[in-house]
Amino acid sequence: MEKKSFTFDEIKLKLVNYCVYQDRCHAEVEQKMKEFLLIDEAKEEIMLYLLKENYLNEERFTKSYIRGKFYIKHWGRNKIRMHLKQKQISEKLINKSFDEIDENDYEKTIRKIYEDYYSKQKGLKEYQRKSKSIKYLMSRGFEYEKINDIFDQT
Known part of the structure; x- marks a missing residue:
């Protein structure tokens, strides 16, 4: 099956929708971008756009991830921390965001x-x-x- 090719704007819109559907972290968006054949400059431009327009916000992602995993899945801090580290979230941001849990x-x-x-x-x-x-x-x-x-x- 051949890959359907998309224009730059179509790809940008797909990534906007990907971020709107659910908060994402940088690593997830970078992974998603691999589905499209983009040159580095295009990837960078899309990343900057997503950040500038606040579609991509690592702090918001981290806080909502912590709330969800604790209040819905009932995970403890150690498991949440480990999963956030796998998503390349910084230790500093993780520690700062744990106040989402009462x-x-x-x-x-x-x-x-x-x-x-x-x-x-x-x-x-x-x-x-x-x-x-x-x-x-x-x-x-x-x-x-x-x-x-x-x-x-x-």
Whole structure:
């Protein structure tokens, strides 16, 4: 199957729509551009246009990514951080954007996931249930220290 060729303006519009549909980071847009045979100058021009017109905003992307992964998927900070790093988001921007997660919500989520998972661990000794539940929370990206702090209070 041959590739359909697009004009520069058509490609630019496709990338605008790609960014409008959902917040994107630079790495995602660069990846998307690979679908089109563009010279470097054209890629640069489109990138600058997307930035200038605020279709592409790394800070907005990072904040909305953090909110979505925590409030919808219930991921912990470690897992969110790892995925953002894979998208080439800077450590500084990640740290600055974590205030999108309310600390009380974070602790409540840890408690709820723990209780749900713990209650499903039948036929195990108490310490095994607890240890499996903590491992599960860590696999969801929650910090061991944070999990411990919460359960030291109970």
